[in-house]
Amino acid sequence: MSAAAPSKSGFFDCRDSFAATIEALAEADPRIVTVVSDSVGSSKLGNFRKKFPDRMVNVGIAEQTLVAVGAGLANGGKVPFVSAASCFITGRALEQVKADIAYSNVNVKLIGQSSGVAYGELGPTHHSIEDLAWLRLFNNMKLIVPADPWQTAEAIKAAAAHDGPVFVRVSRMAVPALERPEGAKFEIGKAETLVEGTDATIIANGTMVHRAVAAAKTLAAEGISARVVNMATVNPLDEAVIASAAETGAIVTVEEHSVRGGLGGAVAEVVATTNPVPMRILGFPGFVPTGSAEWLFDHFGLNEAGIADAVRQTIARKK
Amino acid sequence: MTSTAPDLRNDQVAAIADKALWIRRRSFQMVYEAQQGHPGGDFSATDILATLYFGVLRYDPKKPRDPDRDRFVMSKGHCTGAFYSVLAAAGYFPEADLSTYMEPLSMLNGHPNRNYLPGVETNTGPLGHGLPVATGIAIAGQIDNADFRTFVLTGDGELQEGSNWEAALTCAHRKLENLTLIIDRNRLQQGARTEDTASLDPLDDKWRAFGWHVEMVDGHDHAQLLDVLSASPKGRGKPLCVIANTFKGKGVSYMHDNVAWHHGVPNKEQYEQAMRELV
Ligand SMILES: Cc1ncc(C[n+]2csc(CCOP(=O)(O)OP(=O)(O)O)c2C)c(N)n1
Ligand SMILES: [Mg+2]
Numbered sequence: 001m002s003a004a005a006p007s008k009s010g011f012f013d014c015r016d017s018f019a020a021t022i023e024a025l026a027e028a029d030p031r032i033v034t035v036v037s038d039s040v041g042s043s044k045l046g047n048f049r050k051k052f053p054d055r056m057v058n059v060g061i062a063e064q065t066l067v068a069v070g071a072g073l074a075n076g077g078k079v080p081f082v083s084a085a086s087c088f089i090t091g092r093a094l095e096q097v098k099a100d101i102a103y104s105n106v107n108v109k110l111i112g113q114s115s116g117v118a119y120g121e122l123g124p125t126h127h128s129i130e131d132l133a134w135l136r137l138f139n140n141m142k143l144i145v146p147a148d149p150w151q152t153a154e155a156i157k158a159a160a161a162h163d164g165p166v167f168v169r170v171s172r173m174a175v176p177a178l179e180r181p182e183g184a185k186f187e188i189g190k191a192e193t194l195v196e197g198t199d200a201t202i203i204a205n206g207t208m209v210h211r212a213v214a215a216a217k218t219l220a221a222e223g224i225s226a227r228v229v230n231m232a233t234v235n236p237l238d239e240a241v242i243a244s245a246a247e248t249g250a251i252v253t254v255e256e257h258s259v260r261g262g263l264g265g266a267v268a269e270v271v272a273t274t275n276p277v278p279m280r281i282l283g284f285p286g287f288v289p290t291g292s293a294e295w296l297f298d299h300f301g302l303n304e305a306g307i308a309d310a311v312r313q314t315i316a317r318k319k
Numbered sequence: 320m321t322s323t324a325p326d327l328r329n330d331q332v333a334a335i336a337d338k339a340l341w342i343r344r345r346s347f348q349m350v351y352e353a354q355q356g357h358p359g360g361d362f363s364a365t366d367i368l369a370t371l372y373f374g375v376l377r378y379d380p381k382k383p384r385d386p387d388r389d390r391f392v393m394s395k396g397h398c399t400g401a402f403y404s405v406l407a408a409a410g411y412f413p414e415a416d417l418s419t420y421m422e423p424l425s426m427l428n429g430h431p432n433r434n435y436l437p438g439v440e441t442n443t444g445p446l447g448h449g450l451p452v453a454t455g456i457a458i459a460g461q462i463d464n465a466d467f468r469t470f471v472l473t474g475d476g477e478l479q480e481g482s483n484w485e486a487a488l489t490c491a492h493r494k495l496e497n498l499t500l501i502i503d504r505n506r507l508q509q510g511a512r513t514e515d516t517a518s519l520d521p522l523d524d525k526w527r528a529f530g531w532h533v534e535m536v537d538g539h540d541h542a543q544l545l546d547v548l549s550a551s552p553k554g555r556g557k558p559l560c561v562i563a564n565t566f567k568g569k570g571v572s573y574m575h576d577n578v579a580w581h582h583g584v585p586n587k588e589q590y591e592q593a594m595r596e597l598v
Contacts, residue, residue, distance in 0.1 A: 038476060038509045038516060060479035060517025061446055061508060092445060121355055121421035122429035125396070125444030291423040299423075 011174035015113060017149035018170050019044040021156040022081055026052055032160065033057060033073060035082040037066040043083040043113050067093040070108045071100035079107060079160065085119075086112030086128035086169060094134055101165045102138035108166075109159045115145075115169040116207060116256030117284070120292040128169075129284050132234055133261025135167050142166040142188050143235040145255075145263075147209035148178045151232055154186030162188060171256070173207045173293055178230070191238035197227030200252065200311050201245035203267055205231050208254040208282075208302060215307035226311050237266055246275040250314040252282060254307055256297075259283040278317035280310045328545075331374055335541040338408055339369035343570050344597050345407075345417060346400030351590045353421040355429065359567040359580035360474065361401035363505040363538070367472060367563055368405040370544040376470070380410035383437035390456050392440050392471040394449020395503060396430045397582075403427055403436075411438035447480025449473055450500060454486045457498035457558075468552065472501045476508025479517045484529070490558040491530025497552060499559045500531075503538065505567040507578045526560040538563025571596050 026032040026048065033055045034045055040058065049056045057073070059065045063084055070082035082089065089112050090097065101108050112131055119126035135143055142162060146152040152170060159166040166188075178194060194209070195216045204212040209230045216226040227248055229241055245251050251271060253264035264281030271279060288296055297303055301310070323331065342365050350356035372378075376389045393402045400420070407414045412426075419425040426435035430444030441452045453471035460467055473483065490498055504522065506513055513519050523533045532555055536543040547561055567581070568574025571593045574583075585593060 038479075038511075041510050058516055060513075061476050062479045062481060062517070064481060088445065119429075121353070122397075123432065123444065125430050125442065289423070290421060290425045290428045295423050 010176050012149040012177065013174065014146060014149055014152040014171050015044040017152040018111065018156055018168075019047060021153040023048050023051060025157065025160050026055065029079065029160070031077060031079045033078045033080050035059070035066060035070050035073065035080050037061055037063050037084045037088070039084040039113070042085060043111070045083065063088045063092040064096050067096035067110070068100050070110070071096070071104060071106050074106040074108050079109070081109045081111055083111040083113060085126065086115035086131050087126055090128065090131040090134055097135070098138060102141045105140055105164060107163055110165070110167045112167060112169045114172040116171060116173070117288065117293045117296045118172045120296065121290055123290065124287040127288070129256070129258045131169065132255070132257050132263065133265065136235055136261065136266060138165070139235070140165060141235060142233065143169070144188065144233050145169045145205040146232055147206055147230050148175050150177060150180070151186060155232065158186060158188050169206065171207050173256075175207055176210050178210060178213070186232070189233045189236045189238060191229050191231045191233070191241040193227060193229050193241070195226070195228035197225040198248055199225045200250035200315050201227040201229055201248045202252050202254060202307060202311060203229045203231050203242070203245060203263065204254040205234065205263055207256050211302065211304055212254055212307055214304040215311065218304060218308045219311055224311065224315065231263060231267070234263055234266055237270060239270055242267055242270045243274060246271055246277050249318050250278050250311070252280045252307065252310045252314050254282040254302065256302070257283050259285060278314050280314045282307065282310055332541050332545060335369050335373045335545070338373050338405075339366050339541070340597060341408060342369055342401055342404040344594065345404045345414075347571075347585070347590070347593055347597070349400050349404070349417055349420040351585050352418070354584050355421055356400045356584065357397040357582050358400060358585070359507070359574060359577070359583070360395060360398040360503070360505070362569045362571065362574065363565040363567045364395065364398050364472060364503050365401050365569070366539045366541055366565075367501055367503065367544060368401055370541050370548060371470060372405050372409045374541075374545045375548045377467070378409070380438065383411060387465070387467055389467050390440055390453070390469040392443070392449045392453045392456070392469070393431060394443055394446070394453075394471050395474040395477060396443030396449075399427070399429060399431055402431060406436065406438045409438070412436065446474065446477040447482040450483050451486040453498060453500075454490050454495065457490070457495045458493060460497050461493065461495060468497050468499065470499045470501065470548070472503060474508070475502055475504045475506065475519060475522075476513050476516070478502065478519055478522075487526070487529045487531065494556050495558045496555045499548065499552070499561060501548075501561045501563055503565055504562050505565045507567045507576070507581065509581050511578060523562055526562075530557060531560045532557040533560045533562065535562045535564065538565035539569055
């Protein structure tokens with residue numbers, strides 16, 4: 001199944017990829033249902049509803065019930081893909097996610113839509129820059145943050161194939177399709193190295209990956225060899241890849257998330273307890289001011305220049 | 320019923336109508352310029368907001384944290400076009416600031432932030448928070464035997480959030496007559512009609528069953544709103560629920576009762592047509 005067409009000059013909205021993939025999976029597996037909370041349009045599930053009107057459950061604006069109904073549907077033999085804005089499906093329904101999905105260890109897929117700061121000017125209530133920190137505490141829940149349309153489709157397929165709780169964070173921010181070697185595969189828990197390098201490693205995920213690749217190119221022109229790792233799975237982490245990143249002697253993490261408790265925190269836990277090296281965690285400091293998502297990225301240095309700067313500074317801290 | 324003399328009251332209703340027209344025009348200009356917002360719900364709530372701020376609420380915009388002020392909680396926090404416009408009209412901040420709606424570093428975020436703007440009681444945006452917070456405010460007033468009233472405006476789709484019904488139990492249990500809930504009953508939520516999503520009818524019976532006093536009004540009729548909202552709550556012994564029957568997009572023909580305008584934004588032609596209609 002192919003991802004949907006790019007919108008503007010080679011950039012994609014990964015929700016299209018989610019929607020196309022879930023429709024194809026549902027054709028093949030009658031157990032698959034979608035569960036929404038007045039979030040059909042924002043999940044791009046209008047077409048799914050047309051094709052499978054009896055296999056979409058809309059509970060209304062009621063996210064706690066949304067997640068709990070997902071748990072019940074799994075009990076009844078369905079494979080529910082529960083989809084709503086990432087801020088609400090996690091924050092609003094956190095105890096349902098904990099008790100009904102994770103602790104009960106049921107086969108529910110949570111799709112956190114328009115994650116990070118994609119809602120821009122709508123502000124911190126609608127941003128989801130805490131979701132990974134919250135969900136990372138549920139050790140049995142797989143957490144996937146795809147970086148582009150291909151990886152989004154692969155993550156949705158992997159979630160369907162896995163028997164157990166999975167959270168997939170789907171962005172609406174325009175991202176390019178990443179260049180990958182022929183025959184690249186996606187596996188939950190396996191990171192991919194997109195750029196080889198020896199002086200430092202940039203570990204990124206989601207919307208930050210293509211920015212990290214651009215930063216590595218800038219640095220290469222200065223003679224700095226920066227490796228770029230796409231750590232799409234935040235739980236479980238690919239610890240082997242982190243161990244080899246530490247061998248480059250400097251690590252910079254980049255994520256569309258708070259600097260507390262997300263990808264950077266997860267990587268730091270491994271690095272600090274195995275092979276401590278200078279590290280820098282890039283992300284948002286906390287609640288952000290008014291601004292579009294792109295403006296916020298630039299304001300907080302989550303762009304090519306900001307990442308390159310962080311790499312230079314972190315290399316300078318090497319002993 | 321108010322005790323105001325008939326012609327004074329007519330003047331007041333006419334003044335509210337003027338404010339409502341101004342709010343509709345100004346908020347739509349904000350949405351047009353920002354190319355973002357929730358104009359459909361701005362327009363269904365406009366007459367309610369104008370009546371509250373220019374006929375009901377007791378406040379001094381120069382003393383926004385005055386302990387004696389009446390409290391208003393904008394639970395349907397996505398409708399900042401109308402909310403910010405009415406706050407500016409009420410004197411909480413200069414009208415010129417409305418032009419910064421959603422701009423980088425603006426105080427006028429897409430959802431209201433009490434730390435940026437005077438007149439905002441609590442940060443809303445996630446639905447189903449306003450009534451529980453208002454319940455706490457009203458309980459504080461009850462404990463202190465204070466004179467202020469607490470009003471909260473929710474959407475109707477918003478009532479699908481269970482938190483509202485948890486608070487409803489507490490309000491009735493504590494006989495919070497100092498609290499008034501106004502429901503903007505425009506019968507549309509984000510993607511569809513409420514009755515095609517998770518139906519609410521019979522909504523009045525639900526609130527009565529929860530122990531509330533219920534009033535139904537035309538939510539675009541300033542005189543009806545004024546009567547119901549300004550009547551003294553003393554001795555009622557119950558919280559008041561006002562179901563205001565409204566239309567999403569009220570005031571502009573192509574937006575009227577049209578779900579596409581939940582968060583639709585106008586192009587130039589649409590904006591100009593709206594400005595011709597809003598007179
Ligand atoms: C907890 C939560 N879930 C979802 C949303 C997204 N959302 C914003 S407005 C809206 C529809 C609200 O409908 P209603 O309460 O009827 O408001 P109105 O028609 O007055 O705009 C939704 C689902 C939200 N803001 N908060
Ligand atoms: Mg509504």
